[in-house]
């Protein structure tokens with residue numbers, strides 16, 4: 001992940017048809033090449049006049065929005081959050097046939113904190129479907145490794161001082177409309193087959209060194 005200004009749209013870590021049939025090629029082209037690119041471009045535009053913030057990592061910018069000039073706060077919140085959320089989203093997915101599994105440590109934490117992976121998904125589903133309008137639902141960990149579920153509106157991110165997001169579901173309609181139209185529940189149920197458990201397990205293991 002490139003973490004400071006100027007931000008660059010990273011290519012997807014898989015081909016545009018890799019997530020098919022859960023998410024089709026057209027969705028990935030629009031979502032990554034158009035929507036995510038716009039967040040990257042608009043974040044750079046918002047930060048361009050403010051040299052003093054050019055070396056600050058994105059996660060720090062998002063936790064210190066009130067230190068930014070007032071005129072840049074909303075644009076950085078929306079577009080910086082957009083970059084952060086989409087980097088997490090795209091980097092934690094893989095083909096529905098990839099067959100990755102949670103590490104032993106992550107599976108143990110899931111069982112301890114939710115009872116089962118089924119129960120974790122049921123809580124994540126409730127958060128994703130319950131998010132009114134556009135937003136995100138997450139599985140997050142704290143630095144001690146305790147897992148929780150949360151949701152944010154718009155392109156907001158969870159409190160990054162406290163939480164390291166491991167998995168996120170984009171519930172903006174642009175993430176699923178071409179494949180599922182208005183059927184957010186169907187999108188969610190298919191989406192969870194795309195989770196790249198190798199990447200998620202590695203983020204969980206490295207939660208204290210990621211930032």
Ligand code: MN
Pocket residue numbers: 031035086170172174175
């Ligand atoms: Mn999106």
